[in-house]
Amino acid sequence: MAHSPSVSDIQILVLDDEPDLRTLYELTLLREGYQVEAAGTVQEAWDLLNARRFDLVITDMRLPDGSGIDLLKGVRAQQRRERCIVITAYGSAENAVESLKAGAFDYLTKPVDLKQFRAVVAAAARGTQAAGAGFSASTSAPLSDGGSGHGNKGEQALARMAGDSAAMRMVRERIVKVARSMAPVMVRGESGTGKELVANALHANSHRKDGPWIAVNCGAIPENLLEAEFFGAKKGAYTGAAQDREGFFQAAHGGTLFLDEIGDLPLAMQAKLLRAIQERCVRPLGGNQEESVDVRIVSATHKDLPAEVAAGRFRQDLYYRLNVIDIDIPPLRERPEDLPALCQALLGRIARDSGQPERHVTASTVARLAGLSLQGNVRELENILHRALALSDGETLELSDPTHESGSASMPLSGHVPLGAGTPSSDTVSTPRQPLPGDLQGYLDEKERQILVRALRETGFNRTLAAKLLGLTLRQIRYRIARLKIDAPDMQGDEADD
Numbered sequence: 001m002a003h004s005p006s007v008s009d010i011q012i013l014v015l016d017d018e019p020d021l022r023t024l025y026e027l028t029l030l031r032e033g034y035q036v037e038a039a040g041t042v043q044e045a046w047d048l049l050n051a052r053r054f055d056l057v058i059t060d061m062r063l064p065d066g067s068g069i070d071l072l073k074g075v076r077a078q079q080r081r082e083r084c085i086v087i088t089a090y091g092s093a094e095n096a097v098e099s100l101k102a103g104a105f106d107y108l109t110k111p112v113d114l115k116q117f118r119a120v121v122a123a124a125a126r127g128t129q130a131a132g133a134g135f136s137a138s139t140s141a142p143l144s145d146g147g148s149g150h151g152n153k154g155e156q157a158l159a160r161m162a163g164d165s166a167a168m169r170m171v172r173e174r175i176v177k178v179a180r181s182m183a184p185v186m187v188r189g190e191s192g193t194g195k196e197l198v199a200n201a202l203h204a205n206s207h208r209k210d211g212p213w214i215a216v217n218c219g220a221i222p223e224n225l226l227e228a229e230f231f232g233a234k235k236g237a238y239t240g241a242a243q244d245r246e247g248f249f250q251a252a253h254g255g256t257l258f259l260d261e262i263g264d265l266p267l268a269m270q271a272k273l274l275r276a277i278q279e280r281c282v283r284p285l286g287g288n289q290e291e292s293v294d295v296r297i298v299s300a301t302h303k304d305l306p307a308e309v310a311a312g313r314f315r316q317d318l319y320y321r322l323n324v325i326d327i328d329i330p331p332l333r334e335r336p337e338d339l340p341a342l343c344q345a346l347l348g349r350i351a352r353d354s355g356q357p358e359r360h361v362t363a364s365t366v367a368r369l370a371g372l373s374l375q376g377n378v379r380e381l382e383n384i385l386h387r388a389l390a391l392s393d394g395e396t397l398e399l400s401d402p403t404h405e406s407g408s409a410s411m412p413l414s415g416h417v418p419l420g421a422g423t424p425s426s427d428t429v430s431t432p433r434q435p436l437p438g439d440l441q442g443y444l445d446e447k448e449r450q451i452l453v454r455a456l457r458e459t460g461f462n463r464t465l466a467a468k469l470l471g472l473t474l475r476q477i478r479y480r481i482a483r484l485k486i487d488a489p490d491m492q493g494d495e496a497d498d
């Protein structure tokens, strides 16, 4: 599906000290139609680079007079336009990660698979062509400002992230620094800390900002649909596939694919995802042709992935692929100084969305909020404010002491107005004085939420047990938890899958 580039203008420099390998790479590239020069030492490579410009440099890691990383750093330091692909020894994941951090477009592991080699080179070449002449093909971090082409979208996305704590300032700086790299980013943080906002700001500050932004909650897709959802499906590939449909990868072509809750992907799907990322192509379910795709992957998780790797639940090779650059968002309780700005931003948003006048938070309200544990982080804060706004009138927003459970794990603070006045919380619907719900779906969602929260509480937030109690499978309950955006303290019972 990707347009095939006209390759004859692409100039590639190959650097390897082993003559056989050098020749193999050279021939492979010449056969594809590229223009190729080869060098056997770092010095020879610099002689060629100083004499002219290339589009791509493909370099071995270990060379007689230096390392591929040094060459890469030199190219970046001089702000040259060449994109670099580094070839690393088998098993040296650190080198691979280091090269991506230093600004490599991608890496290949020895023994080099020629199919993969061609795919990575094609992807790198595509990028240089799309960017056109004069494009500084910097896949590296340095970014002074957005430049004329990176103005508003990026800044707006950053501005959506309220909070001026040192931690949030660092998060914003890091986003700007790494946004323009091609390197995969993993955003880590507890549920509700704003991982999706961060991922979206990365997209909005990248060269891909005008391309698609596709956000996927990996934990919410039924396992039997994962492959079709990710890679697409041809008509008739499965019951109900009445026509060809594209997957997330195709939909994100030229843009960013955000894989939320990546730690929830089953192992079988992890293997397929790794292959798609490495080979930069996908095969739709029921199809017999591969489609090349150009996506930047940003993933997120609230899980401790190294521990998942150690426990054999997450593939180490995929972890290294995804976790080249990380951004950590601290939980809200560690940055209480963000509360005033967050409250104001969230209240403004809620008021705008619901067409209500904007309210102001008082210092005492902020102090009371700061006293809550806010396990569900910003999302929990948002829920509390939402509810308080719905239940109070007047210009300021006051929260009263929590007197009883609000019925949501995300809302420990219920306010003093009876719950039935805002959101049906019990069987109030059958009471004659209560109006029928004006929004049946919202009402049912609230009911479902209450039942799920109760089951989760009664099982110590063990999803497997809660699912059993309710006659659901683990996947079903996870789907419902994600759909209703229920936040809860670290949930367990997630190890088994069905």
Ligand SMILES: Nc1ncnc2c1ncn2[C@@H]1O[C@H](COP(=O)(O)OP(=O)(O)OP(=O)(O)O)[C@@H](O)[C@H]1O
Binding pocket: 160, 161, 162, 163, 189, 190, 191, 192, 193, 194, 195, 196, 197, 198, 260, 302, 342, 345, 346, 378, 379, 382
């Ligand atoms: N710094 C912030 N400023 C304003 N709103 C925020 C901020 N952080 C989070 N939010 C809001 O809080 C809610 C939760 O954020 P988001 O969905 O990005 O969290 P998350 O970490 O991806 O959650 P999960 O792990 O549950 O998917 C969203 O409505 C988001 O807009």
